[in-house]
Amino acid sequence: MAAGLVISAPASGVGKTTLTLALARAWRNSGLRVQCFKSGPDYIDPAFHAAATGRASVNVDSWAMGRGTISHLVSRGIDADVVLAEGSMGLFDGVAARGVCGTGATADIAEMLDWPVLLVIDPSGQAQTAAAIAAGLRDYRPGVRLAGVVLNRVASPRHEALVRRALLDVGIAVFGALPRHAEISLPKRHLGLVQAEEQAEIGKLIDEAARFVAEHVDLDAVLRSAATWSPQPAASGVNVTPPGQRIALARDAAFSFVYPHMLEAWRAAGAEISTFSPLADEGPDPSADVCWLPGGYPELQAGKIAANARFRSGLRAFAETRPVHGECGGYMVLGTALTDADGIRHEMTGLLGLETSFAKRRMHLGYRLAELAAPMPGHQAGARLRGHEFHYSTIVAQPDTPLAVVHDATGAVIAETGSRRGQATGTFFHLIAEDR
Structure with a gap:
């Protein structure tokens, strides 16, 4: 039985990928087998996932894929101890019209798999308002469960205390708070992050992210918040015909x-x-x-x-x-x-x-x-x-x-x-x- 968790945020650029890579590498370093997925159409993040876990990562997409295809792809986590699905954009961001089985939102995958969401919140320029945002995301869609929050880029211990208190007051667990740390920033270009294969020092960067996150986040509490999960047999595979032999x-x-x-x-x-x-x-x-x-x-x-x-x-x-x-x-x-x-x-x-x-x-x-x-x-x-x-x-x-x-x-x-x-x-x- 694996522990399943979705990592999401209110918006893009908040730190989902960095936290996903750090958790994956930290748990792998502790002896756990970690499998990652990417919700939505993204080529770059799965390569980073593979660098962090040593296992190939694939995309799952509720707009383009049916439930059977998603179940088939997720079943590769059957032998893992921890399975992480990294979201794209904000938790509920998708398109207006449904596709095959959803709008492409990360929330579709969380609800479909019945995995709780670990929310990354960047409270820069905020304090108690960060709790209002987290509470709104928690209550927006009944089928989506919130495990708790990791704060990213907190400005000071006083800032952290204000945000933590506000989140606890609305019943949302805080698993940790990350101060700004330039050494774990991933370089970007116009289509997203610079590809993992182009970064010679990617292994060291992920190791530093894992060390930093383990220092500031309660990894055991995060793991306990994940859903116990066992993949069900998929009725169908991927609907793709090879272009040739x-x-x-x-x-x-x-x-x-x-x-x-x-x-x-x-x-x-x-x-x-x-x-x-x-x-x-x-x-x-x-x-x-x-x-x-x-x-x-x-x-x-x-x-x-x-x-x-x-x-x-x-x-x-x-x-x-x-x-x-x-x-x-x-x-x-x-x-x-x-x-x-x-x-x-x-x-x-x-x-x-x-x-x-x-x-x-x-x-x-x-x-x-x-x-x-x-x-x-x-x-x-x-x-x-x-x-x-x-x-x-x-x-x-x-x-x-x-x-x-x-x-x-x-x-x-x-x-x-x-x-x-x-x-x-x-x-x-x-x-x-x-x-x-």
């Missing part, structure tokens, strides 16, 4: 946004995956029957990608006879050109006519439901695909045949339709699951 997958610092559950589903269906690095000027495996370019940060490496002739010629040769698909950043690289944030235009592979620019940043963020107008690797025309879009590029040109009719979570049709030309296809959204 042998998949050449671009994988490096520029092409790293791949949901772990996708790769696991591909392998579970019998597919083989071979990776290659466009940044190392490598082309796809010639023995593969499909090539997949995921998203990532090609805009930070556009000059290098443009200069890597072996990668570009190898990809073009591959696409003459076999399908190539790109998601978001991968889609941009399949296009004609990419203009970086400095206004420099870089030639891309030219398999599609798409041209994008980061010179004038515009954020595109949200869930996407796409109905394919033409087939793409692994999916036939008419398939309904659920995914998520998050980037800062502007479309300069998207002249090819649209790949899909794409709606946002409100049902509104959006302009980012994806493209198809010959064997090449691309989408701005990252695939999470297929409606079936």
Whole structure:
């Protein structure tokens, strides 16, 4: 039997990831087996979870996935002692319209699994008001239970005492209070945290976070607050069809946004995956029957990608006879050109006519439901695909045949339709699951 707990907050940027990593590493150091999950569409946090626990972490998403899929993914915690689900944004933040089994809110996962919520509160600029916020979150939705609170970035012992007293007065347990500590701050860039694989000192940073949190938080009390949990057999797995039998997958610092559950589903269906690095000027495996370019940060490496002739010629040769698909950043690289944030235009592979620019940043963020107008690797025309879009590029040109009719979570049709030309296809959204 495992102990299950959801870590959430009133908003983004409060310290959920740091606390999750610290708890996971501290309990692992004490000899416990710890399994993490991420609620919502996020590529970066699961890699940090894996660094902290030594176990792969996956995303669970109530808007894109059904209960059976979520149960299937969470069942990987069957042999763990502690299971932590890190939330996204604020506890109840999701979209206005329900998806498969919820709005994408962290609260959906907490209620579905019947796990209590450990709330991270940053009381900067507040005192008793922090207790009002915590009490409001506790009482907002009857099916969601609050385990207690960890305070983060408290200004002084007097500040801590004021907030603690107010929380205790409304019956909310305080498990600890963290003063500001710059040594455990995780570096950020425009799509979130700098990726774990890019940080050579990530292990030391997580160890320091674990030490710091163990010094200021009652870890035993937090563990006692978790729900005793045993996963139930899942009726279904992940609704994802592999794009081919042998998949050449671009994988490096520029092409790293791949949901772990996708790769696991591909392998579970019998597919083989071979990776290659466009940044190392490598082309796809010639023995593969499909090539997949995921998203990532090609805009930070556009000059290098443009200069890597072996990668570009190898990809073009591959696409003459076999399908190539790109998601978001991968889609941009399949296009004609990419203009970086400095206004420099870089030639891309030219398999599609798409041209994008980061010179004038515009954020595109949200869930996407796409109905394919033409087939793409692994999916036939008419398939309904659920995914998520998050980037800062502007479309300069998207002249090819649209790949899909794409709606946002409100049902509104959006302009980012994806493209198809010959064997090449691309989408701005990252695939999470297929409606079936």
